[in-house]
Amino acid sequence: MTKYVIVDIETTGHSPKKGDRIIEIGMVTIVDGIVTDQYQSFVNPGQPIPSFITQLTGIRDEDVEDAPYFEDVVKDILKRCQDAYFVAHHVQFDLNFLNAEVERTGHVPLHMKVLDTVELARILVPEAPGYKLSQLAEFLNVQHDDPHRALSDAAVTGDVLLQLLQRGEALPYETLNSLMDLERKLKSDWSEHLRNWMNQQAFTVEERDDLEIFRGIALRKPVSDEDEPHVSFEGFEPFLEDTLGENGFMSKHLSYYERREGQEEMAHCIYDAFQSHDHALIEAETGTGKSLAYLLPAIYESVKENERVMISTHTTQLQAQLLTSEIPRLQSVLPFNFKTALMKGKQHYLSLKKFEYELQTSGRDNYDVTLTKAMILVWLTQTTTGDSDEIQLPSSGQIFWRRVSAEAEGYLDPKSPWFSRSFYQRARKKAQQANLVITNHSLLCADLVSEHQLLPSYGKMIIDEAHHLETTAARYFGLKLDYVSFQYLLNEIGSDKPGDWMSSLHASYPEMSERHRKSDWEKLMIHMKEDADELFRYLFSYVSKKKQKDISLNDVGRYQYRYTINDEHKEAWQAVTEMSERVLFNVRDAITYLRRLKEWITAAESSEEAKRWTDDLSMYMDRMESVIDSIDQLLLEDHEHQVKWIEIEAHGAKNAVYLNSEPIEVASLLKDALFDKKESIVLTSATLTMKQSFSYIQKRLGLEEAASTKQIESPFNYKEQVQLFVPNDFPDIKGKDQEAFIYATCEAIYSLATVTKGRMLVLFTSYDMLRKTYSAIKEFMTQDEFVLIAQGISSGSRARLKKNFQSFDQSILFGTSSFWEGVDIPGEDLSSLVIVRLPFQPPDHPVYEAKAEALKEQGRNAFMDLSLPNAVIRFKQGFGRLIRSSTDRGIVFVCDDRIVTKKYGKYFTDSIPNVKVVHDSTHHLMNHAKDWL
Template identity: 40%
Template sequence: MNRFIVVDFETTGSHPRHGDSIIQIGAVTIDDSIVTESFSTLINPGQAIPPFIQQLTGISDEMVADAPTLEEILPRFLPMLEGRTFVAHNASFDLQFLQEALLSQGYYTFDGYVLDTVELSRFLLPMQGSYRLGELADDLQIEHDRPHQADSDAMATAGLFLHLLDILEQLPLVTIQRLQMLVASFRSDLSELLRYVEMKKWSSVEGFAEEGLEGGGENQPLDESATGRRQMPAESDKWDIYRQLALRKRPERLRASLKREERVTTPFDEVVEQMIAEKAAIAQNLPGYQRREAQESMMRAIFEAMESGSHLLVEAGTGTGKSLAYLLPSILWAKQHGEPVIISTNTIQLQEQLFHKEIPALTQSLPFSFRASTLKGRGNYLCLRKFEQSLDEATEGSSQELLMVKGQMVAWLTQTETGDVEELSMPAAGQQYWQQVKSDTESCLHRKCPWFSRCYYFQAREKANEADLLIVNHALLVSDLQAEHRILPAHDIVVIDEAHHLEDVATHHMGKQFSTTQLLFLLDRANPSEGSFLKRFAEELYDHSSDEGRDEVRATIGKLQKAFPPLRDKALQLTQLIYQWAADRGEETSDTGRDTVRYRISSFSGKHERIRKTARRVMEEMGVFAGDLDALLRRMPAGEQQSFELSSLFTDVSGLVKEWQAVLEMIHFFLLEAQDEYVSWMEIESRTPKKQVFFYAAPLDIASNLEEPLFAERRSVILTSATLTVKDSFSYILERMGLDQLPEHRVRTLLLPSPFSYEKQGLLLIPSDLPLLGKESEQHYLEAVIQGCVDTVRAANGRTMILFTSYSMLRQVYQGMKEQLGEEGYTLLGHGIDSNNRTKLVRLFQREAKTVLLGTSSFWEGVDIPGEALSCLVIVRLPFTPPNHPVYQARAERLKERGKNAFMSLALPQAVIQFKQGVGRLIRHHEDRGAVIVLDARIVESRYGRSFLKSLPPFDVRTGPWTSLREEIRPYLEGMQSLSDS
């Protein structure tokens, strides 16, 4: 398999059997990894090309009018196919057009090998964010100047395929063989390619044929250290090959590095001046760095708070450079005192950015060395023992998607140094499979595990314990509080970035979550069928037991096999009952796209008592099943050295029993036991066929849960964000965090405005004549919003992001805009419509011209699109939490009981902070320019609207009829463009 033809077809549609035809062919031949020929032609399809295809491809009816027909082209094209493997990106699409074309012209269909570069990329590029050809070409620096033109697509696919072949040929033999076993049942011919690469590797071993290894065969690995077989030449230098798996070799770490280096005695002011003076070190190592007065003020305030032992809240406007402003004093304090400082961020993305961008710049710039590390929750790391065991399970009956995930991870092991799931780009099946192979406390063998010295989690813990600066996320910080500080190294200083999220994260992690999916997944893991790990455990026990013990093992596994089907049926019945109950009452309360219903245990009474009765029955049957599992575990032989296989399976079954107990407690908590200090609710995905129910419970009071373990017990906690104040006051955040309960001298605040010239850089337009939702019909309001968005997009020539507070509104506006703009060449990107991947949508938005991005809450912050790509920002509605959201509703009721106004105390401050975040997406750099359009008339009609306006930077604000305001957008943007050019 060394002769290939890479093909791409442009077509009039997606269905060749329903009349769609090829309008362009692009083809590239590859022989022995060298491009040998290219072929390209337009084809007259004998029918009109649909407008959207013309827009997508740039191929018009006029261009193909004089082009040859398919009948004329095939005799020229067919010889290129002879004896070659057919390769395409999403090969099934191109292959169906090829086969239909051949049949229509009286030829035999193509019967050679077929390879799909999407499938191959998913295997060999498991850390890729997207598998679209354009984004793969961008990331791999493959030339692709005319996307959706067959000749350019074919050449780019050929470049991608050669890159993938190169990766394959560099992989160690054991990895190739592992992949072969996983793809043997695939419909594509990937296994043939893997077999070809394997045989090339065998033949490259000098003297292999003469040596005639004992027991040799095409599936025998050459080496892995556990068995003492030989390694392929040079493989031992690149890979750590162990127990039939190849890992990326990590550098040896010197034990001497565990000792903390001598403390730094240089005064703070001296270090700061060395770092940030004109032409100083940081300017040379951090592109685009500018000295800023606000940044220096923030640095000094943070260091003084650490020294004096006080807490500090800092609101630092966009452009302050707050990351550097807290990193530098944190590093210096850690080095002066010989104690670690914890940095906590809301998102793993910011965690990674700090570690891979800011930290290297500081490492190169500081006059002394320091150690920085990241740590995430244990469930983010792969357990190699469990992964090895899952690979040994029978593949019969496994879905192709699950086998794909396993294959991705086999290849990933040769690339990753961290074993962190965030690196992986997995399909939906991978999320469930990860639960089976992630690291956890319950099933850990610690030093008894043969993988212990290679364990990703324990290596991350070791690095964390050595670090001067440890970067975590809020979720892990809160988990450490709940675990009484047993997760993170001992520390006395914490810096919390994106601190406005801390309450929500604490609400989630101090609450409880459960789903019917978890229940059914756990039951399926406990299925004692042939090939399952439970059945394998019983078989190992049987082999290690006496005759009497064997009878008991056989009887117990028989009882489990008999009990499992009715137990799963009963659990499925419970799921269906709960789903129907929630579906009858649920309504959309957030941007998750799910319907939500708040409930109390008393809700399941009367005619709904059946839910509780079924829940009790499920718990009873699960209890009996758990008793039989315990009986199996008690049969474990004691007092003798056990095989790894038996002890490993014993650990997994023990972990399963603990998970089983946890699920029993969750069923009892959510369906049978009243909890006054929690608010409970269910969510369902009503627009999908899967009848899943998600249970949530959140504590009503977070301040008391944070005040003592986080603030009272710590020397200094720094909370910073671009949005902590409402009308320049910190009162709201102080109260929500419980900081208002501490002595005044223990808490300081600092408000630093943005250095940007908002009155010159930004225009804020507020139409005064838009309909008010609630006073006029919803349809009238929706039509006005659609028109406002369409007018803005036309005036800005795309380059617009539109922010929503609900998916339902986004979908309706998306459809309405599509109808009006469909023929004008604009590309609409809707979150949850075109993709659920925020990063992918943002990249497409930045890359494509005349593009509009529609997003919900995750787009209100954390999206950084500097420059002209984002010139207009539309905010459809003020971002109030829906009044029927369970957590807000319950907390509002509690505030009302205490005589407080829930709207003014809770709803308004939350909305103002979110609004500030949304507006902050527009101006990200001192050269950025643009317009914000707010389509919610409440901002000028209501008394509370002033709270939003007074909390914003000093934009050039204009109000009036929309027909007048919309005329100002284009001249404003063009004026900014000419100013930028000059």
């Protein structure tokens, strides 16, 4: 008989030592999988309940005033816990808090075996989107009716536990055996469970068809590919009509399908570009259905001509949408098969070779590494891709992942026993055989600059979210170096501490260790760390002295200083040169040391173990060569067409320094490396034009010649669906009194939210203003009037914040940076959009400064040719958040009246769909909003 008591407590705060008390306890007893008892009681804490706890739990002072004190219920609680596992979601909090109360009332604290459902869920459901109880309940289809109430939470935790135990029981023997080796460093006492499950598996005759066991690790077998598509087409026009027409495949199979004129127009444009081997720029406004519009000509061209078509996106969100929604939908309706593959950078894929080694060396692992290993072991029974985006690693687990990724593996010899099972090689092979290969701008640009081919060859490509191509390309045509990354590399190689990579290498070859002493490496390591520390500290000091007059503090707390080596203070930069050369001298010595170790091992033996060590040595030498190249180019050489800048953490460590360089323009680089080499590249986005012209984006990307352009209008009736409000009574946005502007913004947000019942997205251009507005608007509100959700203040990812926003009736979402695009909130969930300031780039950003100077030297206007187009495109992205379907209606409120009062304001209003612009007092605008909505 196995008994579990699942406990959840609600409290006045987090610290019993500071006087916090329990206000409610819920307990569910499960014996052999059956609920045998439930217990719930309010507890009088003898103190007022804080308002935020009441807001979270719904428990008020009057609920507990007649409730028993903890002294009155403690014996009942202790009795229920006898001979049971103590189970809770975050078990340490509940057990420690409960024990503090037990001891306070003079009883002996509980000493029981514990199971933490957060930890067990991380291990047994590594693919879950999150591990809060509500997220897990939703993922596991467990009904959760009353969150943050003790008995409801305990009951849900019990249901989650039973599902987790079922999942554990189904794991193969080898996985359970490996988990057993890790169990003692975990929080949960589940060795008995693991042992029982292993005994069951040992006597199981049937083996799972979906798994294979290789070198003691259970792996999911890959799904075999479909046969090659064989189909003959009568032409693209009939194919498009057969697919999208009134009696086509889409309308026959999908009840919600609507035929869209713009979608078919866009598909024809792409097909024409492919046929004429032209490049094309297509702006497809919201509602066009551009994903389907480019997938159809891509599929047709690929299958008909038996050639690969590449599709590149900027965000993983769009990749996921294509792979989990759009492409499966087409595969279900089209009468022929086509193959798709996803291709990412090596850092995304697990190296089984590296992971096997790490499993064998678990002795010195901390808790986070142990947990991450356990998660990966279970995930390997599920994944066929080995892609880290499938698994929700803890933040510290990301550091471990760097040790076991395919990137850390370096070159994998085809003779390696792991080669045929390599996730990265499998992804490459699948991409070679696919009709459509989905990739991202980062890998596309990395492929353009890499000596080795990272993507399979292609002649035709569609680049979605193409407005991001320039900035991504600039990053990859540039360089980065920072102290933390360099230190990470040195620490990864390690020294003579037990468990370090270098120490393990010397221990494996004692004879080599006698000849190439560890102490020599230790001295080198000390010199490299000290000299690098001195260099980066000096750079920090150098920039700090410049900052008052040359640079400003940006939103994320970093100072950015643009430098040109030949223009820096000669004596001061001479010190940088000398320190850099000392670092280079030591790094070159380190490479020589590693090379000698590699030569010794290669000459001594040719075993699999030796190959693993020499592969690692090659990888570390390559990384150190990269450091040498970066220091050379960033600190010792001047490049006329590069912008270089140093970033320092304003309040960070004195060696937290980041060196950056980017080309001032990438147009010629993209032209040479991409557009001149490929048959047909189609670039698309909802935001490519300024004032209906493509000329700006064409110049920036090097596509001024031989590229066709097309704008596809939105099917939405913007005149009926949107009104643009601009107040005429706000304080001057450029005035010194920012507080007055923020106060006026708060009043407008609050007044408009009252009209729209929340359902508002507020977009900022800076975190600083977001934080100040968030704090100030709280003063306008009575408690519980609106739920405020703010990026950088409320916890959670962008997707989580958006979901929270949609789940509350009257909520306001504050966002900056990434919230200007890619956030899709259709329907009544969003009724108003507030744009606080026009999204101009800071004029002192190093890249902007350098580009502006280059334009001035060419006799061009930096504001009109650079600053304004960037701001207009960003504004269009923000504007596009409001209307996502033909039935949406809403108000866009722009606090920045320069959109009306300045001559350049027309560039903003003429670049968005034709909507009514109302420029009036805030009071009149609010009355107008009431009438219109």
